Amino acid sequence: MPLSEFDLINRYFAHHGVTRPDVVLGISDDGAVLRVPPGSDLVVAMDTMVSDVHFFPDADPASIGHKALAVNLSDMAAMGAEPAWATLALTLPQSDEAWLAAFSAGLFALAGRCGVQLVGGDTCRGPLTLTVQMHGFVPEGMALRRAGARPGDVIYVTGTLGDAALALRMRSGNTEELAHTHAAFLAERLERPTPRIQAGMALRGIASAAIDISDGLTADLGHILKASGVGATLEVEHVPVSTAFTAMAKHKERWNLPLSGGDDYELCFTVPPEKQAEAEQLLARFPGGCTRIGVIESPHGLRCLLNGEVFEPTASGYQHFSA
Ligand code: ADP
Numbered sequence: 494m495p496l497s498e499f500d501l502i503n504r505y506f507a508h509h510g511v512t513r514p515d516v517v518l519g520i521s522d523d524g525a526v527l528r529v530p531p532g533s534d535l536v537v538a539m540d541t542m543v544s545d546v547h548f549f550p551d552a553d554p555a556s557i558g559h560k561a562l563a564v565n566l567s568d569m570a571a572m573g574a575e576p577a578w579a580t581l582a583l584t585l586p587q588s589d590e591a592w593l594a595a596f597s598a599g600l601f602a603l604a605g606r607c608g609v610q611l612v613g614g615d616t617c618r619g620p621l622t623l624t625v626q627m628h629g630f631v632p633e634g635m636a637l638r639r640a641g642a643r644p645g646d647v648i649y650v651t652g653t654l655g656d657a658a659l660a661l662r663m664r665s666g667n668t669e670e671l672a673h674t675h676a677a678f679l680a681e682r683l684e685r686p687t688p689r690i691q692a693g694m695a696l697r698g699i700a701s702a703a704i705d706i707s708d709g710l711t712a713d714l715g716h717i718l719k720a721s722g723v724g725a726t727l728e729v730e731h732v733p734v735s736t737a738f739t740a741m742a743k744h745k746e747r748w749n750l751p752l753s754g755g756d757d758y759e760l761c762f763t764v765p766p767e768k769q770a771e772a773e774q775l776l777a778r779f780p781g782g783c784t785r786i787g788v789i790e791s792p793h794g795l796r797c798l799l800n801g802e803v804f805e806p807t808a809s810g811y812q813h814f815s816a
């Protein structure tokens with residue numbers, strides 16, 4: 494017999510993972526009761542993942558659980574927020590217990606590592622869709638924003654770019670490539686991104702602007718430039734890529750995927766010159782570190798240089814609803 498909605502919630506989502514003292518009432522009632530610490534601003538973000546749009550329908554459910562939370566944690570990181578509470582809207586075609594067990598395990602493994610408690614949600618039948626809403630805290634007035642970059646500020650990114658986009662390309666390529674040792678690393682970067690939460694929190698009071706890279710570096714940096722009313726020059730050869738990426742990328746992909754591939758979930762941020770040393774020192778302590786890739790300038794628009802020559806990236810950013 495298929496699980497009832499209430500059994501499903503109890504078996505896979507209620508009373509799992511961490512218990513936070515700021516959760517007055519968690520999963521059980523018509524609403525959660527939550528206590529924001531005094532002196533903190535509450536930061537809220539939401540991201541939806543739709544089967545066939547954001548992941549393959551037959552993808553590992555544990556990875557789907559991980560990623561549904563990770564993309565929201567990445568938004569917290571981009572705001573400099575410390576993640577605290579999550580809610581989950583789950584739309585399922587059927588109550589497949591093996592799928593739910595693995596999905597729940599993937600989600601709670603990451604939630605546990607980040608001290609996040611699932612405090613509520615909604616469950617209904619329909620095409621497989623996962624929506625997570627994240628809540629986190631920053632000290633009052635300290636949230637990182639897209640607006641705030643000034644001419645002369647240095648542009649950085651965490652980690653490496655292009656890995657996830659290359660993994661996605663390889664899926665539709667030949668199977669020989671997928672057997673390569675580097676393929677597993679790239680697939681991991683696509684399916685189980687690492688939200689840069691510690692880096693985001695460390696950048697409070699240091700970064701003048703920040704964003705997480707979900708649609709591709711040039712598109713997302715473009716949001717910082719627009720919100721800040723500035724332009725920038727990127728030095729494309731400095732954009733960090735992994736060993737696996739360098740080994741597997743074809744000539745055309747080598748420069749384009751790190752710039753416009755997307756799904757990286759790294760941070761892109763700007764730092765005023767006087768705080769550069771501090772930023773680099775702080776971020777060196779975290780996995781992925783940070784790399785200087787360009788500079789903010791007054792003239793609007795984004796200019797890309799590859800070894801000093803003008804470089805035009807081929808595509809810019811994934812957009813829903815575009816033709
Ligand atoms: P209501 O019908 O009053 O909206 P529900 O029956 O939908 O309540 O939910 C009962 C409890 O289970 C609530 O606390 C709700 O937040 C929680 N819940 C429902 N679905 C999920 C889910 N997918 N993940 C986590 N909590 C959930």
Ligand code: MG
Pocket residue numbers: 522523
């Ligand atoms: Mg109710």
